[in-house]
Amino acid sequence: GAVVSQHPSWVICKSGTSVKIECRSLDFQATTMFWYRQFPKQSLMLMATSNEGSKATYEQGVEKDKFLINHASLTLSTLTVTSAHPEDSSFYICSARGVSGGAYETQYFGPGTRLLVL
Amino acid sequence: AQSVAQPEDQVNVAEGNPLTVKCTYSVSGNPYLFWYVQYPNRGLQFLLKYITGDNLVKGSYGFEAEFNKSQTSFHLKKPSALVSDSALYFCAVRETDSWGKLQFGAGTQVVVTP
Numbered sequence: 001g002a003v004v005s006q007h008p009s010w011v012i013c014k015s016g017t018s019v020k021i022e023c024r025s026l027d028f029q030a031t032t033m034f035w036y037r038q039f040p041k042q043s044l045m046l047m048a049t050s051n052e053g054s055k056a057t058y059e060q061g062v063e064k065d066k067f068l069i070n071h072a073s074l075t076l077s078t079l080t081v082t083s084a085h086p087e088d089s090s091f092y093i094c095s096a097r098g099v100s101g102g103a104y105e106t107q108y109f110g111p112g113t114r115l116l117v118l
Numbered sequence: 119a120q121s122v123a124q125p126e127d128q129v130n131v132a133e134g135n136p137l138t139v140k141c142t143y144s145v146s147g148n149p150y151l152f153w154y155v156q157y158p159n160r161g162l163q164f165l166l167k168y169i170t171g172d173n174l175v176k177g178s179y180g181f182e183a184e185f186n187k188s189q190t191s192f193h194l195k196k197p198s199a200l201v202s203d204s205a206l207y208f209c210a211v212r213e214t215d216s217w218g219k220l221q222f223g224a225g226t227q228v229v230v231t232p
Contacts, residue, residue, distance in 0.1 A: 006161070034219065043208065043222045044162075093161050106152070107220060109161040 002028050004096050006110035013084055014118055020080045021113045023094030029074035030096035034107065035067070038091045050077055084117045091115075120145045122211050124223035132231055137199040139226045141192045141209030151192040152210040152220065153183055162208060168192060179203070199230045 003026040013019050023033060032051050036044040048064075050056040050071035058064045066088075068080040077096075081088055093112045098105040121144045131137050143149055150169055154162035166177025173185040183194045192209060206227050210220040 004161070041225075041227075043224045046219050049219060091159075095162075106164055106167055108164060109154070111161040112159065114159065 002026075002096075002098070002106070002108040004030075004094065004108045004110040006094055006113050008113060009111060010114050010116075012116045012118065015085050016083055018080055018082045019084055019115060020078055021092055021094070021115075023077045023079070023096070023110050025075045025096040025108070028096075028098055030077075030098065031074065032097045033071055033077040034095040034097075035069060035077075035079050036093045036095065038093060038112075040091075044093060047079075081115065084115070086117045089115055089117045120149070120211050120213050120221045122209050122221050122223040124207075124209055124226045126226050127224075128227040128229060130229045130231065131199050133201050134198050137194075137196040137203065137228065137230070139194040139207050139209075139228060141194065141223060142190050143192060143209070143211045144190065145211060145213045147213050150212045151183075151185060152212075153177065153181070153192075153194050154208045154210065156206040156208065156225075158205075165194070199228075201230050201232055204228055204230045 005024045007022045034049050035047045038044050046059050047062045048056045048058045048069050050069050052071050052074050056069035071077040091112050094110040095107045097107045123142045152167045153165040156162050165181050166175050168175050168185045176182045181196050206225050208225050209223040212220050
């Protein structure tokens, strides 16, 4: 099946620093990528949707200046948490949908990135 | 607006017994329905999806799900559970005329005891 990778899998940083997370679709081209945040024992919360070559669409309540998303190619999207604070500590998961982008397409998920801000 | 309900926070089952994880949905049009499984500290793994056609969908690891339009349900089933099936299961829906986001249920923790 389709594979989505994320890097890094774990990151610990000091408060005030910025952290970049990479998401790659390894064997398919992803027109659309999604970034989710998940708190312990909770469902996934969609943060933003990004289409290759265009600006990301953020969900209500998600600060676009804090969570910078770049979808530079059909196989790579990045999420940068700027000036991270302890409340940004969470599990971040990316997801990619196939090249046709249709609603019937399966979304494949990365393994997640655990961020801990001290 | 679309929504998904997973009425059980946790399902406990003995190994070898049938496993059912319930899911009901609400959409204004026709739904595309998905099941994913999440192991601790991991992303979601795709199990199966219903797009159209046969109401019984077979997926990975011996799982299957039945689409019931009249009951707006898409319950996940496995005839004989394994201890390794213990994980968090998510049901998700997307409307067929939407190119947008999946709506996830709250998740159901499955615990399979030896």
